[in-house]
Amino acid sequence: MNTTPFNDGTAQSLSEAYRRGDDQVAALFGSAYCRDIEAWSRRAARLDQGAGGRVDRRRLGEALLDYQRRLSPGPMALQHIEALASGGALAVVGGQQAGLFGGPLLIAYKALTVIQAAKHASRSLGRTVVPVFWIAGEDHDFEEANHLYVSPGEGEPRKVKLGRPEGPRHAVSRTPLSAVDWEVALTELALTLPDTEFKPNLLRQIRMHASDAPTLTLAFARLLSEWFADDGLVLMDADDPAIRRLEGGLFGELVTGSERLSDALAAGEEAVRRLGYPIQAESAPDGANLFVHAEQGRMLLFRQGDRFEDRKGGLAYGRDELLRMAAERPEQLSNNALSRPLMQDYLFPVLATVLGPSEIAYWASLGPAFAAFGLEMPVIVPRQSFTYLEPQVEKLLAKYGVTAEQIAADGERLKREWLAAQDKWDIGGRFAEVKDRFGELYAPVLEMVSQVDKGLVKLGESNLALILEQIAYLEQRTAGALAGRHESSLRQWDRMLQSLRPLEQPQERVYGIVHFINRYGMGWLSALRCIPFDVTGGHRLMAQQQAEPGGRHQEVCCS
Numbered sequence: 001m002n003t004t005p006f007n008d009g010t011a012q013s014l015s016e017a018y019r020r021g022d023d024q025v026a027a028l029f030g031s032a033y034c035r036d037i038e039a040w041s042r043r044a045a046r047l048d049q050g051a052g053g054r055v056d057r058r059r060l061g062e063a064l065l066d067y068q069r070r071l072s073p074g075p076m077a078l079q080h081i082e083a084l085a086s087g088g089a090l091a092v093v094g095g096q097q098a099g100l101f102g103g104p105l106l107i108a109y110k111a112l113t114v115i116q117a118a119k120h121a122s123r124s125l126g127r128t129v130v131p132v133f134w135i136a137g138e139d140h141d142f143e144e145a146n147h148l149y150v151s152p153g154e155g156e157p158r159k160v161k162l163g164r165p166e167g168p169r170h171a172v173s174r175t176p177l178s179a180v181d182w183e184v185a186l187t188e189l190a191l192t193l194p195d196t197e198f199k200p201n202l203l204r205q206i207r208m209h210a211s212d213a214p215t216l217t218l219a220f221a222r223l224l225s226e227w228f229a230d231d232g233l234v235l236m237d238a239d240d241p242a243i244r245r246l247e248g249g250l251f252g253e254l255v256t257g258s259e260r261l262s263d264a265l266a267a268g269e270e271a272v273r274r275l276g277y278p279i280q281a282e283s284a285p286d287g288a289n290l291f292v293h294a295e296q297g298r299m300l301l302f303r304q305g306d307r308f309e310d311r312k313g314g315l316a317y318g319r320d321e322l323l324r325m326a327a328e329r330p331e332q333l334s335n336n337a338l339s340r341p342l343m344q345d346y347l348f349p350v351l352a353t354v355l356g357p358s359e360i361a362y363w364a365s366l367g368p369a370f371a372a373f374g375l376e377m378p379v380i381v382p383r384q385s386f387t388y389l390e391p392q393v394e395k396l397l398a399k400y401g402v403t404a405e406q407i408a409a410d411g412e413r414l415k416r417e418w419l420a421a422q423d424k425w426d427i428g429g430r431f432a433e434v435k436d437r438f439g440e441l442y443a444p445v446l447e448m449v450s451q452v453d454k455g456l457v458k459l460g461e462s463n464l465a466l467i468l469e470q471i472a473y474l475e476q477r478t479a480g481a482l483a484g485r486h487e488s489s490l491r492q493w494d495r496m497l498q499s500l501r502p503l504e505q506p507q508e509r510v511y512g513i514v515h516f517i518n519r520y521g522m523g524w525l526s527a528l529r530c531i532p533f534d535v536t537g538g539h540r541l542m543a544q545q546q547a548e549p550g551g552r553h554q555e556v557c558c559s
Contacts, residue, residue, distance in 0.1 A: 061085025076232030094354030095134030137173030382537025
């Protein structure tokens, strides 16, 4: 794949400032700027010195190995787990909530960044660095995870959705699904995806991983495990009971130090505000930054004196009771977005973490929170971000003399301007002239009517409105006829728009990974590995490198 810098109009100021190396912003993260290789070395040394403050590596390795047995890991992932368990390896960690049938493109790009960042660190430090993908299976927003968009061939992308069972909103990893639930979603996917030579194998692969009616999280993990089997990517579910049993120690500290964490978060947010940036995920002064899994669902806790309650008052725990839960039943607890980074650092020797723009924005407030618990931030690596330029769309851009950036930024306006340029009759101008002249001709008639009988004025005005309405109707039909004469070209404009800026959103946040695998095969996903790694992330336009005769596209892969 070839890549070039690309402005899709969605840059977020704080994350962009970090990418550029702004000293004040970098200081929010402990000055561990990703481009500074010395920062990576310092972080590695710190991890080697403070290994005793984390979970037992052997137990972590056993939990990870047990989880991989439910997936499709390659031999390298198992080797990586052994390297973590034996005590010498470090980790690059990045994660996301699970997504239906693999989720949106940004998940593939985050997994790619985790893999490439681990290789970058391993080469730079001369030691084993393991890529770990943290699946936030504890999240309970099922409606965010249960759908994806694919193109039916023409027109707007269509949503494919997996229904949620009735009942309380439990963690996605704890939401049971039936074979019927999966069959409905699979049938909808099969009907929506256009027929290609790759479709039968893709559907067989997806059906295989959903054949035993797994949770959405497990089906997602199985696909990612298979897709990245050759890269040694280690997957974990944050809500895996075996992982939860390792986390009781930090859960206890978060209960004991709840006020300390709230004060630290407030201090971090104030530091961000002083630099003029908004707060991405604002903490609550009385927030415990912990959830409890209960019959009512996954409930966020808040402090009320020495008690911890949900906002509705349906659950209430004394501090000692919550500490016992952390020690004896830690699987009943889970983190929120602001305490999850601390748990990540408690579980793994995190050399670096891969974050998207919004994540970078809220991690900027977490420096004091890490310090309050005797931790330091890992190196922050911005997720790589792409817009894929399809070969057919590239040809259309050339045909109409526009760029991908122009389409992404203002494609609808360009489409309207193109159609207006095809109007050799000046339809809009001619009709405007007719309406103005008719109004001028009609004005004396209205004046005369008012002199004859003022009661007829309203009728005269209504008559004028009806005539102008008929003229406008003819104008609309004429403009429609013009569009009809250029229907094929307008479909091509829509093809460019829906490929590069679908639903007026970034491509990577709309289309599912399966959208492009169905269109171009697994070779498209394999080609991602060939993209040169940029440790500072950024958004790039990604295009095929060359084409074979007959239209089949071939990748030239780098080592």
